[in-house]
Amino acid sequence: MEIEELKPGAIVKGKRWKEPIEIKKVERFEDYVRLIGSATITGDHIDQLILLNEIDNLSIEKIESDFKSKPCLVFLAFEGKRYRYASVYDPLLALNISKVDPLPHQIEAVYGYILKLPKIRFLIADDPGAGKTIMAGLIIKELKLRSFVKRILIVVPGHLKDQWRRELKERFEETFVVVNRSFIEAHYGENIWHKENQIITSMDFAKQEDVLPSLAASHFDLVIIDEAHKIGGRSVAFTFNPHP
Incomplete structure (x- = not known):
């Protein structure tokens, strides 16, 4: 493979990756090139430096349209694309495909405030029984449908683990x-x-x-903490404000 073939839009494969990648950007340096792109199947981000002599081990993935695919698979492919962009046209998509009957305050909190934030970091402090689990489930579903999150961690009191798992599965x-x-x-x-x-x-x-060191070293796209007041610091500091 020649270096001139490495250009945006090209789909290449090699031993470095488990699947073909689509190149988004190429930066040329003296002894290596930087490839920025994404995996064609999983969508994982790729940003790697490759030596010039390694380019010979790469090959262009040729995609031929012979119209011989099974109609059912073509239909599923189009359905996948449709669902991928469904949230653009249906802002309440998670609500419409989940088994929940939310209350007005839940819809207002999730769709009126939380999902509108550029960086979602929100404290839900409703009374017990107000449906905070349902709100968390809607947030998870919406962010996943929009491909914003993939890895999710939920930290809860010990006696609520099975309840959270059951409700997220059933609803x-x-x-x-x-x-x-x-x-x-x-x-x-x-x-x-x-x-x-x-x-x-x-x-x-x-x-x-x-346990904590390995957890602290792990990355999650979304972290939800139930009864977050229980993870506060051990010390309390009091300050004096001269201006009431």
């Missing part, structure tokens, strides 16, 4: 894995926080000395 068709001590022992030697994309764990488990 939103979202499957979460509960990470606890037995889960760690069953996957010895692995970073459990990287094994699954949708995780529920308890506060008491997450703060243990042998």
